[in-house]
Amino acid sequence: xNFRSDLPEPRRNFLATLGTITLWPKALQxxxxxxxxxHFIVISDTHIGRRDxxxxxxxxxxxxxxxxxxxxxxxxxxxxxxxxxxxxxxxIYRRIRDGIGKPVHEIPxxxxxxxxxxxxxxxxTDRSFVHGGIRFILLNNAHSDSHDGFITEKQLAWLDxxxxxxxxxxxxxxxxxHVPVHANKHPDRGWYVKPQHGQKAFYEICxxxxxxxxxxxxGHFHNGIRGWDDHGSLHEIIFPSALYNLNxxxxxxxxxxYNLNEFRPGYTLIALEGRKMMLKxxxxxxxxxxxxQFDLPAKx
Ligand SMILES: [Zn+2]
Numbered sequence: 001x002n003f004r005s006d007l008p009e010p011r012r013n014f015l016a017t018l019g020t021i022t023l024w025p026k027a028l029q030x031x032x033x034x035x036x037x038x039h040f041i042v043i044s045d046t047h048i049g050r051r052d053x054x055x056x057x058x059x060x061x062x063x064x065x066x067x068x069x070x071x072x073x074x075x076x077x078x079x080x081x082x083x084x085x086x087x088x089x090x091x092i093y094r095r096i097r098d099g100i101g102k103p104v105h106e107i108p109x110x111x112x113x114x115x116x117x118x119x120x121x122x123x124x125t126d127r128s129f130v131h132g133g134i135r136f137i138l139l140n141n142a143h144s145d146s147h148d149g150f151i152t153e154k155q156l157a158w159l160d161x162x163x164x165x166x167x168x169x170x171x172x173x174x175x176x177x178h179v180p181v182h183a184n185k186h187p188d189r190g191w192y193v194k195p196q197h198g199q200k201a202f203y204e205i206c207x208x209x210x211x212x213x214x215x216x217x218x219g220h221f222h223n224g225i226r227g228w229d230d231h232g233s234l235h236e237i238i239f240p241s242a243l244y245n246l247n248x249x250x251x252x253x254x255x256x257x258y259n260l261n262e263f264r265p266g267y268t269l270i271a272l273e274g275r276k277m278m279l280k281x282x283x284x285x286x287x288x289x290x291x292x293q294f295d296l297p298a299k300x
Pocket of ligand 1: 079109110219220
């Protein structure tokens with residue numbers, strides 16, 4: 001993918017006329033250093049063991065075979081690794097995942113009991129890593145007895161500390177949480193982090209760090225790529241399930257936000273270059289069809 005032609009006019013002029021990075025405005029320098037050119041992959045909701053048959057396992061095997069051949073520095077898995085939280089399905093997921101040959105960073109969903117997730121995948125569940133100048137902050141906001149999301153006081157304090165670390169390191173931030181924070185209602189699912197469960201405080205943290213928070217990434221909806229960008233420069237994005245997605249006809253029904261017109265099982269290719277982020281929906285065993293492009297915030 002080449003984004004050079006997508007660069008805004010002033011930026012191209014800088015490249016053409018000045019020709020040297022040291023003369024760029026500070027924010028552009030930081031953004032360039034940060035994003036450079038980077039590719040990663042997002043998957044979600046593999047639901048191994050769904051309906052007590054091996055269909056999810058077979059689909060995951062096909063997906064993993066493609067992921068092995070797909071360029072990308074790492075993979076994010078946004079939760080619901082298994083279906084119904086049964087221990088025997090984690091080793092099945094894990095064996096296939098380990099054949100991909102790339103780092104895979106999972107967060108738990110409402111189908112993943114915390115103890116099993118930590119035993120078979122990663123410990124602790126709330127953690128972060130930095131890649132290409134972006135701090136990926138991974139948080140478990142799912143409960144197995146609810147479809148809503150929950151962010152505790154303790155988690156909020158940890159998130160805030162993580163944001164301060166990003167600030168100290170001059171990093172961008174992407175938050176990964178299974179359940180979206182953004183309010184939504186019919187014809188949407190209506191599942192999110194309610195104001196009293198941490199939503200208000202979470203948005204306050206995002207606002208304090210608005211110059212470096214790029215996006216929140218979520219799974220949970222099985223609804224293709226669905227998102228909102230009505231909180232300043234924050235992009236709140238739900239990613240497709242690798243197993244099944246439903247077309248809820250949100251755009252037809254004028255639901256706020258966007259919903260790309262692709263619902264086959266798949267994953268999302270993400271490219272960052274300069275101040276652009278590009279999402280490409282890749283259905284398994286089919287050509288990529290739907291794309292969306294964003295601008296990153298101008299970091300101070
Ligand atoms: Zn879920």
